[in-house]
Amino acid sequence: MTGPIKTVGVIGAGQMGSGIAHVCSLAGFNVQLHDLSEDRINAGLATINENITRQVAKGVISDAEHQAALERIRPTLAYDDLSACDLVIEAATENEEVKRKIFTNLCPSLHPDALLATNTSSISIMRLAAATDRPERFIGIHFMNPVPVMQLVELIRGIATDDATYESAQEFIAKLGKTSTVSEDFPAFIVNRILLPMINEAIYTLYEGVGSVEGIDTAMRLGANHPMGPLQLADFIGLDTCLSIMQGIHEGLADSKYRPCPLLVKYVEAGWLGRKTKRGFYDYRGEQPVPTR
Numbered sequence: 046m047t048g049p050i051k052t053v054g055v056i057g058a059g060q061m062g063s064g065i066a067h068v069c070s071l072a073g074f075n076v077q078l079h080d081l082s083e084d085r086i087n088a089g090l091a092t093i094n095e096n097i098t099r100q101v102a103k104g105v106i107s108d109a110e111h112q113a114a115l116e117r118i119r120p121t122l123a124y125d126d127l128s129a130c131d132l133v134i135e136a137a138t139e140n141e142e143v144k145r146k147i148f149t150n151l152c153p154s155l156h157p158d159a160l161l162a163t164n165t166s167s168i169s170i171m172r173l174a175a176a177t178d179r180p181e182r183f184i185g186i187h188f189m190n191p192v193p194v195m196q197l198v199e200l201i202r203g204i205a206t207d208d209a210t211y212e213s214a215q216e217f218i219a220k221l222g223k224t225s226t227v228s229e230d231f232p233a234f235i236v237n238r239i240l241l242p243m244i245n246e247a248i249y250t251l252y253e254g255v256g257s258v259e260g261i262d263t264a265m266r267l268g269a270n271h272p273m274g275p276l277q278l279a280d281f282i283g284l285d286t287c288l289s290i291m292q293g294i295h296e297g298l299a300d301s302k303y304r305p306c307p308l309l310v311k312y313v314e315a316g317w318l319g320r321k322t323k324r325g326f327y328d329y330r331g332e333q334p335v336p337t338r
């Protein structure tokens with residue numbers, strides 16, 4: 046990187062990508078938001094608009110800032126439109142093959158000095174870096190969901206990440222008004238290494254009949270002061286993502302204490318993935334969420 050980061054590319058306009066585009070544009074960065082179809086990009090832009098509107102309603106930002114932020118986001122379906130980006134953050138599906146394919150196709154379009162980052166929540170940064178043409182300018186920048194609200198961003202250096210890339214990433218996070226922590230490149234890094242086994246244990250607690258869905262969530266909300274119960278949080282993250290993170294920890298650390306709960310596997314196989322499919326540990330199709338067990 047020769048100069049400061051001004052233009053940020055975001056690959057994927059889903060839950061995380063739209064949140065990342067949201068905070069980058071509000072912080073004054075130009076954003077190129079890429080996805081595979083106009084429908085997906087429009088859905089992402091609608092989410093951003095909705096969430097910025099909430100912030101306007103709360104008086105956190107003004108109408109003028111709202112409009113200016115939306116104008117800074119340019120949608121695109123072509124990697125070539127990312128050629129002027131100083132930093133590109135990949136926030137596609139949590140699947141190693143999908144991410145590797147994106148990097149292989151994306152790299153030829155990037156400026157040679159551009160920094161490249163992944164928002165992966167659990168995949169090895171070193172393995173993903175190897176699918177790029179710039180392992181020394183590649184880094185993990187892991188945002189938490191919901192991105193506009195959560196203060197933390199984890200930075201994960203791959204084995205080849207150079208100091209300049211790490212320092213630029215730190216500066217970038219500070220400009221977003223967020224706090225960064227550094228994690229070594231081990232399965233699920235820090236937050237998910239601790240959070241997901243807790244959620245998995247909550248699912249075992251349900252599976253073994255120790256408590257009901259509501260009992261477990263109430264216990265952790267009121268007994269441990271968590272803002273959401275673990276089963277609510279699992280539905281919020283997405284049960285497919287929870288399973289894939291647990292599988293990554295289980296395989297990566299080869300320790301049976303991390304085995305994913307069979308009930309989590311069953312819900313994912315049923316396509317009950319939480320809020321995004323309107324059913325998980327709760328059914329969201331009515332006015333109020335209703336426990337499904």
Ligand code: CAA
Nearest residue numbers: 096099103166188189190191193194236237272273278282
């Ligand atoms: N965009 C902008 N603002 C948002 C928002 C969004 N998407 N979602 C919520 N907010 C704002 C609300 O407007 C509200 O603002 P004020 O405090 O100014 O009133 C505030 O956040 C709280 O929201 P609500 O009143 O609607 O609801 P709540 O009090 O129940 O809080 C929550 C919602 C912030 C999500 C809270 O329940 C919470 O912190 N839950 C835990 C979230 C968590 O643990 N996230 C990490 C998941 S793990 C992860 O992300 C890593 C991974 O890789 C899987």
